[in-house]
Amino acid sequence: MTAKSFDVKDLSLADRGLQRIEWADREMPVLRRIRERFERERPLVGIRISACLHVTTETANLVRTLQAGGAEVALCASNPLSTQDDVAAALVRFFEVPVFAVKGEDTETYYRHIQACLAHRPHITMDDGADLVSTLHKERPAWMAEILGGTEETTTGVIRLRAMAREGVLAYPIIAVNDALTKHLFDNRYGxxxxxxxxxxxxxxxxxxxxxxxxxxxxxxxxxxxxxxxxxxxxxxxxxxxxxxxxxxxxxxxxxxxxxxxxxxxxxxxxxxxxxxxxxxxxxxxxxxxxxxxxxxxxxxxxxxxxxxxxxxxxxxxxxxxxxxxxxxxxxxxxxxxxxxxxxxxAAEGHPSAVMDMSFANQALSVEYLVRHGRSLERQVYPVPREIDQAVAHLKLETMGIRIDRLTPEQERYLASWEEGT
Structure with missing residues (x-):
């Protein structure tokens, strides 16, 4: 990276940030499993991602996972007060991620950072609140031909994006990660x-x-x-x-x-x-x-x-x-x-890592899905595919040491039939 390819508060905070990123990673076993597979399969090679998310330890581990899959990721903050400055510094120093985020930044700086993140010319957008997507649509319409799709993390963003889709202005497909059962039933409620x-x-x-x-x-x-x-x-x-x-x-x-x-x-x-x-x-x-x-x-x-x-x-x-x-x-x-x-x-550190594990597992797998299928999707807001939601739930149960029953062939036939009754 060049000296101008990031904007964080203080790079000397990087060592502390790395320690906290590693601590959060201990609580994110599902994302770790996805990262290990991504390292083997490299499904995101050649893909540029612009991410506008809360710059936290959990987000850092999502970025590491996307990098493991071969993606080039640029990151900016989705809220002026949510950045953890030591994490931003660690992402720049240890993972060479272009990060544009300073806790307490004013509104002008906030949008300047979004512009810097968009200058990455993404194939995939990741958003938390839809500020990056709306800025892209308003100010960089010529760039959208390169975009395969995007993901949205939060309820507020999904509301905005569905309004864009209704008005016919949404220029590419977006997966509403917020609406995944393994996201909102756990992240929104317990987190x-x-x-x-x-x-x-x-x-x-x-x-x-x-x-x-x-x-x-x-x-x-x-x-x-x-x-x-x-x-x-x-x-x-x-x-x-x-x-x-x-x-x-x-x-x-x-x-x-x-x-x-x-x-x-x-x-x-x-x-x-x-x-x-x-x-x-x-x-x-x-x-x-x-x-x-x-x-x-x-x-x-x-x-x-x-x-x-x-x-x-x-x-x-x-x-x-x-x-x-x-x-x-x-x-x-x-x-x-x-x-x-x-x-x-x-005023605190955001959601516990263990619950963000599922949310960001959905993010990583949704990005992989968009790389494979984005060109064939309409310009709409889509739910997370059921197979991804189910896979995340199964992985989480496995990492918790919990086993569950499976339907027997007899039970599957019964559920598929209308003929049997009392």
Whole structure:
């Protein structure tokens, strides 16, 4: 690499980053098995990949796996606050990956890094939130003829990409890794649940037991957060717009209220919807003094931060590293965590490696699938092929030492027949 082919905070952090990458790798046995096969078969030789992902230890092991398959990978951050600077340095120094990511980068730098990553002229894109894909479509349309396909990691990105497909502007096929059962049933639920609570506690050091925690959204991420908060002794209220999810939350034992009512009761609010202004001006007006706001959704739009600023007296005060105090005109104080960005990655280390093992196994195998089949696919958003989902689940069970039954020929015939009854 040349001196200008990367932009990270400090290369002297590389040794520490390598140690943490290796520690995470111990918890990612499925990805290791795929890496070993990739090293033997080299299915990605000649393929350039531009990846816009959270630059974490787990992502580093995904990049290593893609490299083992023969791919050339460039990496930028999918969130300005999610980069682990020591990991970025280690990827540059020890694995010669062009990385463009600095924790705390401003919006201009963030998009400049996306452009630098796209300059790799990818055959495959990997995205987490669809910023790279949307930038490519808006600003580099001539490059898209070379692209075989892409993958998308998160709910927010899948929503954006499906909107592009509906409007007929999506220029190449994309696999929605987020929708794989071995991704969202585990990563979104157990990963987001644990890491969100971890980020909040690291940022605040509050006691959750006895507090009223309001979880906005009861998708798989919201389910995980609500479950973990209740497990630590919190009284949990769920807000929803979907009647089926609201009903499920109620039958799971949570109180379900409109946000306007929950806003009066909550001590801690956690958004996990993928939508805009879930917590808005009317909610700020009725919140308790000392209410804490955190976001677990991909973008920092779920809490209306501009409205909170307008309602406040003076500039917010930084009271802890990831805690800003907003003082309203009536003297009430509201605390915003991690600038309203992903609290689990901004204030902590993101999901545990063991759950990202399955998510990134899906990523690696989906890239291999696109290399083989991308040219034959329509310009749509596709689910992860069932055979990949099943393979990841089987591999995970094997690495956990768990064996399961198989259908007998008799059972297979019974399930395939309509003639046998009572």
């Amino acid at each position: 987001t649940g644990q890491s969100t609570i971890d980020g909040i506690l690291r940022a605040t050091n509050i006691l959750l037991a006895g507090r009223v925690v309001v979880v906005a959204g009861y998708g798989w991420c919201g389910r995980g957060i609500a479950m973990r908060a209740r497990g630590m002794g919190a009284q949990v209220i769920v807000t929803e717009v979907d009647p089926l999810r609201a009903l499920e939350a109620a039958m799971d034992g949570f109180r379900v209220l409109p946000m306007m009512e929950a806003a009066r009761e909550g001590d801690l609010f956690i958004t996990a919807t993928g939508n805009i202004h879930i917590i808005d001006r009317p909610h700020f007006e009725v919140m308790k003094d000392g209410a804490i706001l955190a976001n677990a959704g991909h973008f920092n739009v779920e809490i209306n931060i501009p409205a909170l600023r307008e309602m406040s007296v003076g500039e917010p005060r930084r009271v802890r590293e990831f805690v800003e105090e907003y003082t309203l005109k009536d003297g009430r104080r509201i605390y915003l965590l991690a600038e309203g960005r992903l609290v689990n990655l901004a």
